Every structure is written in C-alpha cells, then in structure tokens.
Amino acid sequence: MLLAIDVGNTNAVFAVHDGEKFLAEFRCSTDHTRTADEYFVWLKHLMNHEGIDAKINEVIISSTVPRVVYNLRVLADRYFNCRPMVVGKPEVDIGTPPRVDPSTGVGPDRLVNCVAGYDRYGGNLIIVDFGTATTFDVADHDGAYVGGVIAPGVNISMEAFHHAAAALPHVDVSRPDKVVGTNTVGCMQSGIFWGYIGLVEGICKRISEERGQKMKIIATGGLSTLFAQGTEVFDHLDTDLTVHGLVLIASLNRKKT
Numbered sequence: 001m002l003l004a005i006d007v008g009n010t011n012a013v014f015a016v017h018d019g020e021k022f023l024a025e026f027r028c029s030t031d032h033t034r035t036a037d038e039y040f041v042w043l044k045h046l047m048n049h050e051g052i053d054a055k056i057n058e059v060i061i062s063s064t065v066p067r068v069v070y071n072l073r074v075l076a077d078r079y080f081n082c083r084p085m086v087v088g089k090p091e092v093d094i095g096t097p098p099r100v101d102p103s104t105g106v107g108p109d110r111l112v113n114c115v116a117g118y119d120r121y122g123g124n125l126i127i128v129d130f131g132t133a134t135t136f137d138v139a140d141h142d143g144a145y146v147g148g149v150i151a152p153g154v155n156i157s158m159e160a161f162h163h164a165a166a167a168l169p170h171v172d173v174s175r176p177d178k179v180v181g182t183n184t185v186g187c188m189q190s191g192i193f194w195g196y197i198g199l200v201e202g203i204c205k206r207i208s209e210e211r212g213q214k215m216k217i218i219a220t221g222g223l224s225t226l227f228a229q230g231t232e233v234f235d236h237l238d239t240d241l242t243v244h245g246l247v248l249i250a251s252l253n254r255k256k257t
C-alpha cells in the first residue's frame with residue numbers, strides 16, 4: 001500500500017493507493033512544526049474512519065517546503081518501516097530528466113505534474129497549476145519538463161489587495177455574475193477572476209507561439225475547477241494530476257529495486 005504525499009506551500013495532500021486505485025485522499029494545512037507523531041495520529045484516525053485497515057509499506061513525497069520533509073521521513077521510518085522516496089533527490093528516477101539551465105532547481109511538484117501529464121495526455125503540454133503560486137509547466141514531446149512560468153497565486157493577490165489598500169475588504173474568490181461590478185466586492189471579484197482568466201489565456205497563447213505549435217493545456221490545482229468555468233482554453237481539467245504522478249514515479253522506482 002502506497003502513501004503519496006504532495007506538500008504545497010498552503011496545503012498537504014495524503015493519498016492512499018492500493019496498487020490499482022486511490023482508496024482515500026486527506027488534506028491538512030502545511031505546517032513545518034507538525035511532528036511525525038502528530039501526522040500519524042491524524043492519518044490513522046482518518047484511515048480508520050474510512051475503513052482502511054491495510055498497512056502502508058511505501059511512501060513517496062513531493063514537497064515544495066523543505067522544512068516539512070524531515071518529519072515526513074520520520075513518519076515513514078517510524079510508523080511504516082520504510083525509507084520514503086523524495087522527488088527531487090538524485091536517487092529518485094522520474095523517467096525523463098528536465099531540460100533546463102545547469103544548476104537550476106525545479107520544484108518537485110512541477111516535475112511530477114509533467115510525468116503525470118505525459119502519461120495521460122502525451123507530450124507538448126502546458127500544465128496550469130492553480131496553487132499558492134499559479135504555475136505554467138511546459139512538457140516537451142517526450143514529457144520532459146523544459147521550463148515554465150511562475151505568477152502570483154490568486155489568494156496571494158487577494159491578500160495583497162487587502163493589505164495594500166486599507167479600504168478594500170477581504171473577499172472570496174468566485175466568478176462574478178458580470179464583468180462590470182456595481183459595488184466594491186463585485187469590482188474586486190471581477191478583477192481577480194477575469195484578470196486571472198486573461199493572464200492564463202495570454203500566457204498560454206504566448207507559450208504556444210514561442211514553441212511554434214499547438215499545445216494541449218491542462219488545468220490542475222485547488223482553484224482549477226473555478227477558473228475552468230470562465231474559459232475554453234483548457235483541453236482537460238485534472239484535479240488529481242499530482243498524486244497520479246507520484247504513483248507513477250513510485251512504480252518506476254519500485255521496478256528498479
């Protein structure tokens with residue numbers, strides 16, 4: 001039984017996979033102070049609640065927050081008696097290595113997304129991940145990560161709105177009924193929603209032009225479902241792309257041991 005852990009800057013996802021399908025997926029806030037014992041008690045309680053009694057014997061981790069990895073390693077060692085695979089470490093094979101500038105670090109989630117995207121949709125992809133940052137990952141014809149774009153995430157922009165302008169309130173991210181707002185909240189929601197739609201459409205168009213070919217565009221991440229409602233730029237909406245990629249990488253490395 002595999003435990004696939006995807007740690008983002010805001011949330012961490014723990015997905016339990018039995019070798020054929022996902023049995024459950026649990027989410028918690030990312031907190032580098034959370035101990036291995038706390039992770040286990042939380043996870044065990046949720047697994048019991050879902051009726052999952054099989055033992056986990058493999059763990060794979062993708063983390064954009066390095067300080068979290070230590071306690072997750074301890075979790076795997078102490079409670080599941082295994083050494084976890086950590087995406088981004090030299091010993092973990094992702095199949096086709098990234099083609100970027102020498103000594104450039106690539107976020108493990110971006111590598112995982114390209115592995116999963118290539119498996120499901122083939123090459124020449126733009127993967128738009130709506131997370132703490134809004135990232136655009138470009139996968140080549142063979143699935144290799146070849147670069148991308150990083151833009152501020154939607155919630156970061158909303159927080160900046162509020163803190164930089166004292167008169168502006170906190171608002172929820174949602175699709176407004178119309179573009180032209182007739183009150184402050186409506187104006188802010190329109191600016192964020194349609195502004196990000198314009199950002200996504202514009203960047204994807206420029207990437208396709210730069211590469212000289214039509215690219216398949218995949219949306220993933222927490223807010224992808226919302227933003228997919230406002231544009232036809234996406235060829236596919238795939239909310240479990242990252243955990244699927246972790247399962248693929250775990251399988252690839254399992255075959256080598």
